[in-house]
Amino acid sequence: MIVFRYLSREVLWTLSAVTAVLLVIIMSGRFIKYLAQAAQGVLDPGVLFLIMGFRMPGFLQLILPLGLFLGILLAYGRLYLDSEMTVLSATGMSQQRLMLYSLSPALIVALLVAWLSMGLAPQGVAQVARILNEQDALTEFDTLVPGRFQSMKDGSRVTYTQSLSEDRSELGGIFISDKRLSRAGDKERGISVLVAERGRQEIQADGSRYLILENGYRYDGNPGQADYRSIQYDTYGVLLPKPSVNADISEREAIPTSQLIGSDNLRHQSELQWRLSLPLLVFIVTLMAVPLSRVNPRQGRFLKLLPAILLYMAYLALLIAARGALDKGRIPPTLGLWWVHGIFLAIGLLLLYWEPLRLKWASRRVGQEMARG
Structure with a gap:
């Protein structure tokens, strides 16, 4: 024993x-x-x-x-x-x-x-x-962290917000960079950059969510080329994609x-x-x-x-x-x-x-x- x-x-x-x-x-x-x-x-x-x-x-x-x-x-x-x-x-x-x-x-x-x-x-x-x-079930809006650049949509979108309210309903100092793809989805057509003073979330009747930007600019073009287009807007809506979690x-x-x-x-x-x-x-x-x-x-x-x-x-x-x-x-x-x-x-x-x-x-x-x- x-x-x-x-x-x-x-x-x-x-x-x-x-x-x-x-x-x-x-x-x-x-x-x-x-x-x-x-x-x-x-x-x-x-x-x-x-x-x-x-x-x-x-x-x-x-x-x-x-x-x-x-x-x-x-x-x-x-x-x-x-x-x-x-x-x-x-x-x-x-x-x-x-x-x-x-x-x-x-x-x-x-x-x-x-x-x-x-x-x-x-x-x-x-x-x-x-x-x-x-x-x-969360959207990009729900996972934002103030003061951090966050990559979404397999790296094709980068989002940044300077400030975020406690109830996550209001954003301030917004920057969004999104790669534009061809209709076939296999080639890049440049990038779109959105900047805005503030933004809020808006839910449509079909359940889709939009980030409504206010008082900002949109820049479209190709890096390294002088063909950028600048648009000033008072209100602009951005569809919020749902993050895809690899289980x-x-x-x-x-x-x-x-x-x-x-x-x-x-x-x-x-x-x-x-x-x-x-x-x-x-x-x-x-x-x-x-x-x-x-x-x-x-x-x-x-x-x-x-x-x-x-x-x-x-x-x-x-x-x-x-x-x-x-x-x-x-x-x-x-x-x-x-x-x-x-x-x-x-x-x-x-x-x-x-x-x-x-x-x-x-x-x-x-x-x-x-x-x-």
């Missing part, structure tokens, strides 16, 4: 450290993407941390299996390097017994991943979709698991099998990690780390490819993703029993040679 607690503690501590590092890396990249959209006025900066919080279960359901895999490799690799595993082997610790001890932390991780993939992750995706839908999520990811069960839709069946595959993935990578963590102290603990990571990446890539094939009907639902798990389960069993079988065959061959002599 002491050895079991010691091994489990080593694995869980390493798992926690690896998961924390991977989570920070992945969430930082995604946060930068959302931050760029907020800087462009596409997203309200106030919802950024809310979105990241709801996306965290979706990140963790993929990070935890990898964290456990690397945790076992690093923790047990250190034990082999410090000859602690050699001492345990001398007291009767076999690879099979070590595998049984490793299944306890794997069970904890698998239950956590199942909870995330079946419940929290779909709920989080649904909440993110709701927030982004609310952001889609980067699919609709089926937000469907509750209870609604996926029994569905005849191929995409729904694929999503259900994917969610079931993640907890199963935990046990199979544990089966592969235990024999892969065995290293010679003279070779270093990182000798098998790169091949092990490549094996894990091949497993995950094959799962994703099988999921795509199942979506398109190229694989029958009964076969689904299970054949991928079967392949890597066989690889894990081969890795686990390869060394004992090799030693058994070697001893048998030596015995036969001695009998002949």
Whole structure:
């Protein structure tokens, strides 16, 4: 029991450290993407941390299996390097017994991943979709920040306002630069620049919104050419486009698991099998990690780390490819993703029993040679 607690503690501590590092890396990249959209006025900066919080279960359901895999490799690799595993082997610790001890932390991780993939992750995706839908309903007027140039319409429009009232109904010191395109929409015909002393928002009966500018000028022309046209106006209306938010999520990811069960839709069946595959993935990578963590102290603990990571990446890539094939009907639902798990389960069993079988065959061959002599 002491050895079991010691091994489990080593694995869980390493798992926690690896998961924390991977989570920070992945969430930082995604946060930068959302931050760029907020800087462009596409997203309200106030919802950024809310979105990241709801996306965290979706990140963790993929990070935890990898964290456990690397945790076992690093923790047990250190034990082999410090000859602690050699001492345990001398007291009767076999690879099979070590595998049984490793299944306890794997069970904890698998239950956590199942909870995330079946419940929290779909709920989080649904909440993110709701927030982004609310952001889609905003206009350029709603996302303006005083004193900042904001790019809209894929960079073809730049808007600036010097001041903005608290109820966001009145603007002062307005500048708008808009690229003019040809009727085909593939060539630029110059730019239009609007400046005005003040402006206000006006909503039409059809729901479209206009920015009504007062006391300003409009300049049309091509940069570098002396063909600019200047128009002074008292009142000018500008249609406010709706920001387009890149949700980067699919609709089926937000469907509750209870609604996926029994569905005849191929995409729904694929999503259900994917969610079931993640907890199963935990046990199979544990089966592969235990024999892969065995290293010679003279070779270093990182000798098998790169091949092990490549094996894990091949497993995950094959799962994703099988999921795509199942979506398109190229694989029958009964076969689904299970054949991928079967392949890597066989690889894990081969890795686990390869060394004992090799030693058994070697001893048998030596015995036969001695009998002949």
